[in-house]
Each structure stands twice: as structure tokens, then as C-alpha cells.
Amino acid sequence: METLHSVQGDNQKTLAARHPALTTVQGASYHRGSLLHIRGLMAAPAEPLSRTCLYQAHRELGAKMVPFAGWEMPIQYTSILTEARAVRSSAGIFDVSHMGRLRFQGQGATAWLDRLLTQDVAGLASGRARYGFILDQAGGILDDVIVYRLGEDDLLLVCNAANRPAVLDWLARWTHLAPTVRSWDITQDTAMIAYQGPKVLGRVDAVAQVSGLRPFAVADTVVKAGGASGQGWVSRTGYTGEDGVEFVVPASLGPTLWRTLMDQGAAPCGLGARDVLRLEAALPLHGHDIDRTTTPLEAGLMRFVAMGKADFLGKEALEKQQASGLRRKLAGFQLLARGIPRPGCRLLAEGREVGAVTSGGYSPTLDRDIGMGYVAAELAVAGAHIAVDIRGRAVPTEIVPLPFYSRRRG
Amino acid sequence: MATEARTPYYPDELRYTKEHEWVRAQGDGTALVGITFFAQDQLGDVVYLNLPAPGSSLAQTGKLGEVESVKAVSDIFAPVSGQVMEVNQEVVAHPELVNQDPYGKGWLLRVRLSDPKELAKLMAAKQYQAMLAAEGH
The missing domain is CATH 2.40.30.110 (Aminomethyltransferase beta-barrel domains)
Structure with missing residues (x-):
């Protein structure tokens, strides 16, 4: 049984290690042109695209693949609206392995992220996750992220695929505040699958014993799929406005888990349906609804900012903006x-x-x-x-x- | 539960444009106009059609309207010249018909042809399919 821990051990990086910049192609934007030109829906990427461990599964399902944030991702399998309806009425699965997954461990890791993120990380119980932002000193939104507290000084940060290089660069600028914190970029070593829809909670126990998992809770648990198993994290989170869970499992288990969830009746869903669903739920998309030129105050997202914390990057700018008005x-x-x-x-x-x-x-x-x-x-x-x-x-x-x-x- | 036709088909009795519109001559001086299987498949779920009002004049190759899918908006060009006699109100109310039945219930306009000879300038099904194949589809 492969564990995440052994996978991570091979890939340790210091925070200061710079990441090669990835090409970012905004797949969420739309195409405008004549019917004559629709076959070139997306601009050709300047650099080779990364592929998730589910790439082969997407091709076998006949997905339309597009460049997105430096990755070759499925935009749809059947039709965007059919997939969106499946999630609202039943269950759907999304390959979200392109999203950045960064793990931080070592004394002071929690206090350090508490300074860099807007959410109350220090007050987050182990086994809980919280949504919030990485702000610059002007209060601009570098990225929106979910932080999972796995242990006392053990945290997982999930960031947008397009922002992973920028987030790594940004965090590297603040390593002097946390000399004992180690970091791992586990994005390539793990698969992340979102399983979303009203039927998900009734079905998920067949692959992971997570009954009673509360919203924004995360379980460190064995995930069993098709005779294989692996240690993974299952959280009751998502980006669809529907109930459901997200899995982070060893990449080697990803395709088997995907197939097993399909066998449970889940519809494979692409980035197109994901964008429709998140818009209906008014969940912001970084690079569109929020970016470095906007603040959580302007975006109406202050419920994800713990202004009561002693200090965090961007707090002073938000206080000034609060005082001067929007x-x-x-x-x-x-x-x-x-x-x-x-x-x-x-x-x-x-x-x-x-x-x-x-x-x-x-x-x-x-x-x-x-x-x-x-x-x-x-x-x-x-x-x-x-x-x-x-x-x-x-x-x-x-x-x-x-x-x-x-x-x-x- | 696919909501769109999945197998490409190009009826022999239609004429086609390189911009992926089709024309069906009705034999009474009028013709129906729509977009091809290929066009709707590339666009994905069609969610809105912006079409000219009855009485409007069309000039062959001029912009006729717009078709919007979840992910894309595309201009539609007039495959023939003439006057718009009828707009398919069913497809305006249910744009998914373009995906489900592009040559049937998904027709867009009925046009009175001002120059029936224009039809001969358009492609036959075999030519259109050869063009798609040459483009790698």
C-alpha cells in the first residue's frame, strides 16, 4: 500500500527553490469568432502542457481536451450542460489534479501560514479545512486557497493551477519568518478528484470510511478502489455549490479511483461544467472575479478574512480601505x-x-x-x-x- | 443521456458553406437555413441565438446573426441572398434543438431566395465532408 508520506519523501524541496514558470492559458475565457474559426477554440500553448495521471482515462472517454493553466485538461465529455445537470441532480466527478497541492511541516508552520493567509489558521482544529486568500501588502488577491490542518504543524495548501508558480515564489519571499518549516510540492505525485452531487455522501463510504464527515472537515484515511488502496485525504469541500467530497490520493491510485466512482454512477465532468456550477454558486474564479488588482473587501468576501487576527499580510491595507470606503x-x-x-x-x-x-x-x-x-x-x-x-x-x-x-x- | 447528436451526418439534399451553414431548398422559391453537425459539435451546448427579424434582407456571405454556446460565440453568415420569411421560434425558445437535431427541428430561418442560382455555388455534402477531412476532422 503506497502512502502519501513515502511519495512525498522523494520530492522534498526547500521553500526557496524556484519553480519554472508555467505557461498560463485561461481556459475559462470564451472564444469569439466566426463558425469558420471555431476549431481553434483555444490558443496554442507556447510550452509543452503537463498531463495529470488521469489523462489516458479522459482520452478513452472521448473528452475534448484543452490547454488550461499549463495543463491539458478535459473541458467536456458529453455536453457541458448535461454534466452540470448530473452534478445538481445526482453525482459527478472532476479531475482537479492540476490544482497546486503544497504541504508544509515543521515547528512554526501553522504560525507562519497564519501570517501569510487571511483565514484563521492558528485557530483551525486538526482535521479541518478553511477557505481564504493570500494577499499582497496592498490587499490585492494573489490567490484564493484552501488550507487543511492535518496536524499541529502539518498543513496542506490547495491553490489554483495557474497561480502555483506565483504562490511558490511568494511563499519563498517569506521563508525568513519560518526557518524550520519544510515544504513539499506534491501536485505531480498525487491525484485530486472532486466527487460532487446530492448522491455523493450516500455512496462515498464504499471507497473511504468517512461517514459523519462534516463540511470542511478532512479525514486522513485509507481509500480503496478496484482492489487497490492507498492512504489519502478526503475532505467535504468542493467548487460546485453542491454537497460532496474531494480526494487527494497517490497518483498511482487516481485512475482506479476514477473508474470506481464512475462505476458508482458518477458522470465524468469537465472544466466547462465546473465553471457553470461555480458561477451559479457565485464562487469566485481567480483571474476573473478576483485578482491582484482587487481586494476581498471589494469582492464581498470578508467572511474569509479573519480581521481579528493579530497580523497577516494585507491586513493594514484592508483596514485603510475599510476606513476610506469602497x-x-x-x-x-x-x-x-x-x-x-x-x-x-x-x-x-x-x-x-x-x-x-x-x-x-x-x-x-x-x-x-x-x-x-x-x-x-x-x-x-x-x-x-x-x-x-x-x-x-x-x-x-x-x-x-x-x-x-x-x-x-x- | 446525451443531449446532442453524436454521429456526424451530412444529408445529401442540402447545400453547405465553408462557414458551416446549410441550406435546404423547399422547391417553392424559399429555403431553410441552419448550421451543420460539425458547427454545433464544435460549439457545444447552444444556449442563445441572435437572429434577424422576419422581413430582413440577407446578402450572401453577409453576417446573418450570432450563435452562442456555453463557451463560444460565433457569427453566422448568410448562405444565400433573400428575405427572411420566418424565424424558427421553437429553436429561439429551445436553442438546444440545434445540438439535438441540426438539420431538422434545429433549422434557424426560412428565406425567400432572391437568386436561386446562388445555391449552385455552395458545396454538396460530399464536397463539404471532403473539406472537413482536409482540415483534419
């Missing part, structure tokens, strides 16, 4: 006539530009055209009327409360 805020909207709001479309009020769309599209669950974008703060109020400029057509639009979809509200 000029713009991230708001959700729905169109009052048909149209697809794409990232970059201008938002208008009384004919004047008041912001831009950061994410948008058709919601199959709500059967509505929805989106998010930054608007002048006084307009970021539910019920306010604006318009989206869709290639010269001003489509009437209403600001609505977020999230668009919540499984509790239905």
Missing part, C-alpha cells in the same frame, strides 16, 4: 432579456459605463442568463437596474443577491 463592489446580476454576458462586456447605467463583467453565462439550473462584475459601489444593491453591453446591444439587467444558487434554498 468605490466599487463585486455584484451579481441577471439579465431581464436574453443574451449571454461574457467576461469583459461593459456594464452600463443610464448609458454610462459603470463596470465590466468578470464572469457570466447561461445557468441551466435557473434557466437564466447570469453574471458577476464590479460596479460603482452605489449600484451594487439588489434591485438596482443596469444594462450589459453585449456587442453593442444594451440588455436590461438587474442586480440580484448572491449566490444565484444555493442547495439549501434550492
Whole structure:
């Protein structure tokens, strides 16, 4: 039985070790052109793409593969909307092995990450995970991350694939604060599979004994699949707005686990469905809804920032912004006539530009055209009327409360 | 539970453009217009169609409207010149019909042809399939 620990041992790196920069291609953006040109949906990458341990499985399933954040990833297997509906009504699986997985151990590791992340890491119990941000000193969002507390000074950080090199560089700048902390980049040695949908909790025990796992809890447990097994982490987390779990297992177990979950009835789902589902749940996408030019205050995400902590990077900037007030805020909207709001479309009020769309599209669950974008703060109020400029057509639009979809509200 | 047609097919009785539109002559001076299996397959789930109103004039190869899928928006070009007689209201309300039945319920417009000779300039099914093959599909 392969364990994560033995895998990690081979791959120890110091925090100061720089990572080669990966090409980032934003697969979440959309393509515009004539039908003549649609076969070139994504720009050709400048560097060879990484492949996850599930690459072969994706090809065998007939997935459409696209470059995404330096990786060759499935955007869809059957149809984006079919896959999104499977997750809302039953269960779906996503290969999220491209996401960065960094492990930190050693005396002071928890206190160190507590300084670098906005969430309360020191106050996080072992076996729990928490969502938050890595901010720069100006309060700009370098990345949004989930930190898992595995033990006293043992933590796992999951970051966006596109930001992994930047996160590694950033953390390396602060190693002087933590001379005894060791780090491992376990991204390539592990598989990460998100298993999402209302039927997941009733089925997951067949592969991992995690009954009673609470939201944002993580279990260090044996994962059994197709006669093989391995030590892994199972957390009740996700990026779909649906209930479910995420597995981190040795890469060698990934394909078997994928097949086993499919045999349980899970629909393979690609990045396209993932983007639809996270938008419905109003979960921000870094590089679109949040980035280094935006702060958690402007994005309305202060519930993931522990302002009560003694200190963390970016805290001072947020306090200043809090005192001076916000000029713009991230708001959700729905169109009052048909149209697809794409990232970059201008938002208008009384004919004047008041912001831009950061994410948008058709919601199959709500059967509505929805989106998010930054608007002048006084307009970021539910019920306010604006318009989206869709290639010269001003489509009437209403600001609505977020999230668009919540499984509790239905 | 696939919501789209999965096997490529290109009916012999249609004419095709290199921009992946099709035309079906109705024998009464009008023709139906749509987008091909290849086009809908490349676009993925179609979620919105922006089509001209009845009465609009079309000029062959001019922009006719737009088709939007979850991931892409593409211009549609007029395969023939003429006047828009009818917009398929069913496909406007249910754009997924373009994926499910691109040559049947997924038709977009009925056009009165102003120059029926234009049809001869378009590709036959075999030529269109040869073009796709030459492009590596």
C-alpha cells in the first residue's frame, strides 16, 4: 500500500527553490469568432502542457481536451450542460489534479501560514479545512486557497493551477519568518478528484470510511478502489455549490479511483461544467472575479478574512480601505432579456459605463442568463437596474443577491 | 443521456458553406437555413441565438446573426441572398434543438431566395465532408 508520506519523501524541496514558470492559458475565457474559426477554440500553448495521471482515462472517454493553466485538461465529455445537470441532480466527478497541492511541516508552520493567509489558521482544529486568500501588502488577491490542518504543524495548501508558480515564489519571499518549516510540492505525485452531487455522501463510504464527515472537515484515511488502496485525504469541500467530497490520493491510485466512482454512477465532468456550477454558486474564479488588482473587501468576501487576527499580510491595507470606503463592489446580476454576458462586456447605467463583467453565462439550473462584475459601489444593491453591453446591444439587467444558487434554498 | 447528436451526418439534399451553414431548398422559391453537425459539435451546448427579424434582407456571405454556446460565440453568415420569411421560434425558445437535431427541428430561418442560382455555388455534402477531412476532422 503506497502512502502519501513515502511519495512525498522523494520530492522534498526547500521553500526557496524556484519553480519554472508555467505557461498560463485561461481556459475559462470564451472564444469569439466566426463558425469558420471555431476549431481553434483555444490558443496554442507556447510550452509543452503537463498531463495529470488521469489523462489516458479522459482520452478513452472521448473528452475534448484543452490547454488550461499549463495543463491539458478535459473541458467536456458529453455536453457541458448535461454534466452540470448530473452534478445538481445526482453525482459527478472532476479531475482537479492540476490544482497546486503544497504541504508544509515543521515547528512554526501553522504560525507562519497564519501570517501569510487571511483565514484563521492558528485557530483551525486538526482535521479541518478553511477557505481564504493570500494577499499582497496592498490587499490585492494573489490567490484564493484552501488550507487543511492535518496536524499541529502539518498543513496542506490547495491553490489554483495557474497561480502555483506565483504562490511558490511568494511563499519563498517569506521563508525568513519560518526557518524550520519544510515544504513539499506534491501536485505531480498525487491525484485530486472532486466527487460532487446530492448522491455523493450516500455512496462515498464504499471507497473511504468517512461517514459523519462534516463540511470542511478532512479525514486522513485509507481509500480503496478496484482492489487497490492507498492512504489519502478526503475532505467535504468542493467548487460546485453542491454537497460532496474531494480526494487527494497517490497518483498511482487516481485512475482506479476514477473508474470506481464512475462505476458508482458518477458522470465524468469537465472544466466547462465546473465553471457553470461555480458561477451559479457565485464562487469566485481567480483571474476573473478576483485578482491582484482587487481586494476581498471589494469582492464581498470578508467572511474569509479573519480581521481579528493579530497580523497577516494585507491586513493594514484592508483596514485603510475599510476606513476610506469602497468605490466599487463585486455584484451579481441577471439579465431581464436574453443574451449571454461574457467576461469583459461593459456594464452600463443610464448609458454610462459603470463596470465590466468578470464572469457570466447561461445557468441551466435557473434557466437564466447570469453574471458577476464590479460596479460603482452605489449600484451594487439588489434591485438596482443596469444594462450589459453585449456587442453593442444594451440588455436590461438587474442586480440580484448572491449566490444565484444555493442547495439549501434550492 | 446525451443531449446532442453524436454521429456526424451530412444529408445529401442540402447545400453547405465553408462557414458551416446549410441550406435546404423547399422547391417553392424559399429555403431553410441552419448550421451543420460539425458547427454545433464544435460549439457545444447552444444556449442563445441572435437572429434577424422576419422581413430582413440577407446578402450572401453577409453576417446573418450570432450563435452562442456555453463557451463560444460565433457569427453566422448568410448562405444565400433573400428575405427572411420566418424565424424558427421553437429553436429561439429551445436553442438546444440545434445540438439535438441540426438539420431538422434545429433549422434557424426560412428565406425567400432572391437568386436561386446562388445555391449552385455552395458545396454538396460530399464536397463539404471532403473539406472537413482536409482540415483534419
